[in-house]
Amino acid sequence: MTLKISDDILRSVEKPSRYIGNEWNSVHKDANNVDIRFAFCFPDVYEVGMSHLGMKILYHLLNERDDIFCERVFAPWVDMEQRMRENNLPLFAMESHDTIKDFDFIGFTLQYEMSYTNIINMLDLAGVPILSADRSEGYPLVCAGGPCAYNPEPLADVIDFFMLGEGEEIVNEVMNVYKSCKNEGVSRKDFLNRIVNIEGVYVPAFYNAEYNSDGTVQDVKPVEDVYPSTIKKRIIKDLDEIYFPDKVIVPYAGIVHDRIMLEVFRGCTRGCRFCQAGFIYRPVREKSPKRLLELAKKLEDSTGYEEISLTSLSTSDYTELGHLTDELIKEMEQRKVNLALPSLRVDSFSLNLMEKAQKVRKSGLTFAPEAGTQRLRNVINKGVTEDNLLNSVELAFNGGWSSVKLYFMIGLPTETYEDLDGIAELAKKVVNKYMGVPKEKRGKGLKITISTSSFVPKPFTPFQWEPQDSIEQLKKKQAYLKEKLKNRFITYNWHEPELSLLEAVFARGDRIIGKVLIKAWEKGCKFDSWAEHFKYEKWMEAFEECGVDPYFYANRKRKHDERFPWDHISVGVTKKFLVAENERAYRQEATPNCRVDCSHCGVAGFGGGICIE
Amino acid sequence: MNSIRAKFIRSEEVKYISHLNLMKAFERAFRRSRIPIAYTEGFNPHPKMVFALPLSVGVTSEAEYGDFGLSEKLSVDEFIRRLNEQLPEGLTIIDAQEKDTKDNIMASIRMASYSINVCCSRAMGINQMNALLSELMSRPAIMVKKQTKRGIKDTDIKPMIHKLELQAGDGVSEHYQCKGNIYTIKSLLDAGSKGNLKPELVVEALNKASEEEIKLVGIHRTELFIEKEKQILRPLIKN
Numbered sequence: 001m002t003l004k005i006s007d008d009i010l011r012s013v014e015k016p017s018r019y020i021g022n023e024w025n026s027v028h029k030d031a032n033n034v035d036i037r038f039a040f041c042f043p044d045v046y047e048v049g050m051s052h053l054g055m056k057i058l059y060h061l062l063n064e065r066d067d068i069f070c071e072r073v074f075a076p077w078v079d080m081e082q083r084m085r086e087n088n089l090p091l092f093a094m095e096s097h098d099t100i101k102d103f104d105f106i107g108f109t110l111q112y113e114m115s116y117t118n119i120i121n122m123l124d125l126a127g128v129p130i131l132s133a134d135r136s137e138g139y140p141l142v143c144a145g146g147p148c149a150y151n152p153e154p155l156a157d158v159i160d161f162f163m164l165g166e167g168e169e170i171v172n173e174v175m176n177v178y179k180s181c182k183n184e185g186v187s188r189k190d191f192l193n194r195i196v197n198i199e200g201v202y203v204p205a206f207y208n209a210e211y212n213s214d215g216t217v218q219d220v221k222p223v224e225d226v227y228p229s230t231i232k233k234r235i236i237k238d239l240d241e242i243y244f245p246d247k248v249i250v251p252y253a254g255i256v257h258d259r260i261m262l263e264v265f266r267g268c269t270r271g272c273r274f275c276q277a278g279f280i281y282r283p284v285r286e287k288s289p290k291r292l293l294e295l296a297k298k299l300e301d302s303t304g305y306e307e308i309s310l311t312s313l314s315t316s317d318y319t320e321l322g323h324l325t326d327e328l329i330k331e332m333e334q335r336k337v338n339l340a341l342p343s344l345r346v347d348s349f350s351l352n353l354m355e356k357a358q359k360v361r362k363s364g365l366t367f368a369p370e371a372g373t374q375r376l377r378n379v380i381n382k383g384v385t386e387d388n389l390l391n392s393v394e395l396a397f398n399g400g401w402s403s404v405k406l407y408f409m410i411g412l413p414t415e416t417y418e419d420l421d422g423i424a425e426l427a428k429k430v431v432n433k434y435m436g437v438p439k440e441k442r443g444k445g446l447k448i449t450i451s452t453s454s455f456v457p458k459p460f461t462p463f464q465w466e467p468q469d470s471i472e473q474l475k476k477k478q479a480y481l482k483e484k485l486k487n488r489f490i491t492y493n494w495h496e497p498e499l500s501l502l503e504a505v506f507a508r509g510d511r512i513i514g515k516v517l518i519k520a521w522e523k524g525c526k527f528d529s530w531a532e533h534f535k536y537e538k539w540m541e542a543f544e545e546c547g548v549d550p551y552f553y554a555n556r557k558r559k560h561d562e563r564f565p566w567d568h569i570s571v572g573v574t575k576k577f578l579v580a581e582n583e584r585a586y587r588q589e590a591t592p593n594c595r596v597d598c599s600h601c602g603v604a605g606f607g608g609g610i611c612i613e
Numbered sequence: 614m615n616s617i618r619a620k621f622i623r624s625e626e627v628k629y630i631s632h633l634n635l636m637k638a639f640e641r642a643f644r645r646s647r648i649p650i651a652y653t654e655g656f657n658p659h660p661k662m663v664f665a666l667p668l669s670v671g672v673t674s675e676a677e678y679g680d681f682g683l684s685e686k687l688s689v690d691e692f693i694r695r696l697n698e699q700l701p702e703g704l705t706i707i708d709a710q711e712k713d714t715k716d717n718i719m720a721s722i723r724m725a726s727y728s729i730n731v732c733c734s735r736a737m738g739i740n741q742m743n744a745l746l747s748e749l750m751s752r753p754a755i756m757v758k759k760q761t762k763r764g765i766k767d768t769d770i771k772p773m774i775h776k777l778e779l780q781a782g783d784g785v786s787e788h789y790q791c792k793g794n795i796y797t798i799k800s801l802l803d804a805g806s807k808g809n810l811k812p813e814l815v816v817e818a819l820n821k822a823s824e825e826e827i828k829l830v831g832i833h834r835t836e837l838f839i840e841k842e843k844q845i846l847r848p849l850i851k852n
Contacts (some may be wrong), residue, residue, distance in 0.1 A: 004789075006789065006790060007671065007790060007830075007831065008790055010629060010671070011671055016629040016670070016671075017629045017630055017631075017634070020626070020629055022626050022701070022702055022703075023701065024638075024641070024701045250641055252627070252630045252634045252635075252637075252638060252701075253630070253631070253634055254634070300644075301645065302645070303641065303645070304640070304641030304642060304643070304644035304645035304699070305641065305644075306640065306641070306644070335644065336644070336652055336658055337644075
């Protein structure tokens with residue numbers, strides 16, 4: 001069935017170009033001439049989903065194959081969803097406008113927990129049963145990947161199979177098996193049986209979750225011995241050799257990151273103890289400057305973008321950053337293309353690089369000290385000192401910058417009000433640094449933005465055992481900071497603690513939380529990460545009706561020997577190492593970054609990147 | 614500076630793109646084409662291009678115009694060929710000429726012609742439709758609520774309508790958005806900075822004047838006109 005979205009509908013919704021497709025470099029194929037149709041779903045609106053690098057990579061990677069047609073699907077905004085439901089228009093793919101119910105695969109990328117209700121909503125809009133168990137032969141297979149898939153349990157009843165880790169190889173392996181299964185006409189279950197032993201594949205229906213009487217997990221174990229008891233994530237060993245698209249879709253309407261994203265490396269050497277990305281993406285693997293320059297030129301030729309940015313977890317740790325940025329600026333300046341530098345680490349910030357970037361364009365600067373005192377920065381292993389930060393802002397103010405953003409976290413383990421005072425004092429020291437710069441040198445209109453997010457304990461981090469502060473505690477701390485940060489140069493932003501609570505529940509959730517998810521969706525929850533749509537009361541009703549205590553998941557301190565819902569998943573970093581890191585945190589002991597010394601986290605077992613250099 | 618004035622089509626595929634995003638699409642197409650487009654000076658250089666008259670979202674056109682500054686000389690044929698290779702589906706350059714004057718296309722636009730498709734009940738035959746149009750145009754004034762710089766005001770749009778007539782046809786046609794009769798009205802309206810009348814307002818006036826509901830189905834711009842030495846002309850000289 002081919003759907004034509006009528007002008008009547010498109011005229012009546014906000015930003016109709018979200019639903020049109022046909023952008024430059026989008027891929028169109030004859031659906032009758034392919035073996036596999038894949039709906040790559042991002043559970044948020046177009047502008048957000050189109051900014052995601054992983055989708056760009058896998059979309060073009062799958063479409064390189066003649067036997068696969070991969071299309072994009074985004075969550076329709078609420079106005080469009082209403083019109084679709086009124087007109088019985090099922091969820092469609094951007095390229096063909098065909099309903100995705102007839103596709104072979106529906107694949108979701110899990111980038112943040114608060115997008116989960118949109119997954120349920122998109123399946124429902126597509127006319128596909130929400131629960132894996134209810135999907136009979138003929139329905140698409142529903143799969144998922146991305147960082148949140150490392151704790152797949154809250155979605156265990158919804159997703160048919162997960163692909164853990166970097167997707168470039170595993171997705172092709174799974175597609176190959178599917179192609180022969182389709183030719184042979186085997187059942188869904190048989191297909192899942194054939195992929196379950198591919199490294200990185202997790203089929204939740206093949207595992208039973210058992211619970212202790214106190215509500216903690218007793219075990220998640222395979223129902224048959226032939227299924228792997230531990231599922232290990234996949235990594236790409238050599239990023240210079242692996243596929244990277246030399247073209248990306250150029251959207252018409254402004255998206256969040258509307259520029260070329262040049263992925264410089266994967267992983268991070270730092271090991272900040274609150275940061276999940278710092279552990280799940282290990283080990284660090286860099287692309288060579290030669291490869292990056294080649295990609296930058298090709299991407300610029302094929303897109304015509306006016307801006308290119310370097311992306312990775314901590315870009316200033318790239319070993320050849322100076323060389324790379326020199327070459328990039330030389331090449332891009334003549335093409336009238338900006339080089340956008342991402343938030344750089346305070347300690348490796350160099351005047352040199354700042355000046356280079358300034359030649360192209362000057363914008364605000366962002367620093368992330370994360371905590372207000374040296375004591376707490378030691379606890380979280382954020383190897384940044386106050387001197388580092390103040391020297392950097394001084395350089396920036398001397399260079400003509402006058403807008404600075406500082407990111408902090410509140411509710412970190414061991415935090416006291418002295419640490420909050422530290423945030424306010426640091427902000428004031430930054431103001432003083434500005435005042436110390438001669439008027440003719442500094443930029444006009446000092447603007448310091450202090451943002452605090454609330455600590456969310458995440459799986460596979462040294463803080464996975466830690467409780468989150470209660471909503472009341474967080475609100476009290478925010479009010480305290482608000483008072484302390486009253487200054488005409490300082491703006492204070494904070495995150496809604498209610499949303500942070502839910503993030504904490506889902507981040508460390510089990511299969512029981514999945515039932516609350518569906519209940520909340522039934523009550524109308526969706527687009528939870530959008531403040532105007534977040535319905536906290538509905539969520540609390542859902543917990544109540546399911547008899548589930550959210551505080552058990554969010555605010556409870558775990559013992560080191562507790563079995564976690566995600567313990568059958570391996571990201572390479574051992575639990576033993578994470579326990580040791582947790583203990584070091586309480587002793588305020590720093591752990592060196594991987595370039596200085598190996599801490600034997602366990603990731604060396606993958607045999608890639610920095611571990612074997 | 615070398616400058617080229619180009620005429621282009623904007624069809625269905627790109628009708629929901631805002632004017633700002635259309636300009637971005639051109640800028641990116643220019644960069645891909647390596648046409649030596651001239652850039653403005655400063656921290657944030659952008660290409661020197663001026664478009665004639667923004668098109669409302671949802672409207673198609675066979676006569677859009679833009680003036681493009683070049684930093685090096687380039688033949689008109691080469692300009693058209695290289696730009697068309699890089700323009701997304703739905704945007705096509707159909708004509709271009711070297712521009713020898715300094716006048717700015719945006720400032721010189723005076724009128725625009727549109728084909729307006731409307732839908733009404735089967736009761737509205739061709740004779741009734743013609744009568745409605747003549748009745749409307751014979752009025753001393755046609756008052757509608759119009760967005761002006763000073764808010765929404767009752768405005769007489771009659772002086773801004775230069776032509777309003779039915780295109781030949783009996784109104785009976787199949788259209789997925791119209792269960793009744795569909796008519797195409799050809800119009801020539803004021804356009805540009807001195808006074809601009811959106812065709813949507815004409816449909817609104819028609820609907821107000823009619824007993825049967827007249828519903829807008831689609832608008833298509835067919836030509837733009839500039840004023841030069843007191844004459845109303847097409848923006849490109851016909852060869």
